[in-house]
Amino acid sequence: MKHILIISIIFASLFSKQVFASENKESEAEKPFNVKEMIMHHLKDAHDWHILDYKKSDGSEVVVSIPLPIIVFANGKLDIFMSSQFEHGKKLVDKGENKYIIHHDVIYLADENGGLKIETNGEEEKILNAKPLDFSITKNVFAMLIVSIVILWIFISVAKAYKKRPGRPKGLQALMEPLIMFVKDDIAYPNLGHKTDKFLPFLLSVFFFIFFNNLFGIIPFFPGGANVTGNIAVTMTLAIFSFLMINVNGNKHYWKHTLWMPGIPTFVRPILAVVEVMGMFVKPVALTIRLFANITAGHIIILSLVGLIFIFKSLAMAPVTFLFVIFMNVLEFLVAFLQAYVFTMLSALFIGMAVEEPEHGH
Secondary structure, eight states, rough: OHHHHHHHHHHHHHHHHHHHHHHHHHHHTTTTOOOHHHHHHHSSOOOOEEEEEEEESSOEEEEEEEEOOEEEEOOOTEEEEGGGGTTTTSSOOTTTTTEEETTEEEEOOOOOSSOOEEEEETTTEEEEEEOOEEEOHHHHHHHHHHHHHHHHHHHHHHHHHHHSSSTTOOTHHHHHHHHHHHIIIIHHHHGGGGHHHHHHHHHHHHHHHHHHHHHHHHHHHHOOOOSTTSSHHHHHHHHHHHHHHHHOOOHHHHHHHHHHHHHHHHHHHHHHHHHHHHHHHHOOOOOOHHHHHHHHHHHHHHHHHHHHHHHHHOOHHHHHHHHHHHHHHHHHHHHHHHHHHHHHHHHHHHHHHHHHOOTTTT
């Protein structure tokens, strides 16, 4: 609990600095503080990893960030360069036939004048420039690579430890064993029975991938802070893997009950087949939205609490907000585990339904 409080305090202080900095910029331009814009800025993916902003003695602003690889395809040409060449949106990147410009973290092909064609409709703006195919290593992708390396390191270390001292867990091995046994005994076995060993590697991979990405998302500084599991593309990909595991391993009994339900009148079977096939696709959609919505909601609540200081324009709100942010960060540790558990448990349940053998005599 001590470590949780320390991390929460660091998060609150670092984030408050960022928000105060953005508030100072807004006040200089005499614009009202936009809570929605601030929240969306911190939730969305990015082509570089922002660290901090500061001002020099001469008043010029310096943005410190980690550049990431930009990989784009346009006009039959693949271009690769670092995001630092954009100079935080201030510069156009010239790659011969293709000229790229970044606006609100979206890459466009620059027009003949080297700029953007913007069509405004009230407060909304529409960019008319064409977009290249973007395969860049973004902040979320880079965060997933870091987490994957951490997971590999942990499990390779634990595997080596078991070879040296089987039955006598110690250190990292002792820390990980309860979690591994929890996934096996409380998630996999109740749903899969004697087929647990076949699907356990998949379920362990899903559980720890979600769990560690959730934990890293709570950390406010590099290599944390990326909203990986709050990105619907990531949760959808995880759900697709579960969908494939369910239906590729579905047995004859599963497909018979899905496509041609036995024991009911023939004229009703096509109707039920349509319903069952729809249900096949509803399952991954439910997995996608549940994980995405819960993680995103947690981040939005924390960001909204910090934004209260500037909505009320009073530092008197700071202590109250600070306490609520600490409470929410502690709660996020629980949510990080809970959402990994729910996704893995439902995946195991759906796989178990697909591979379940009919009872004797039925």
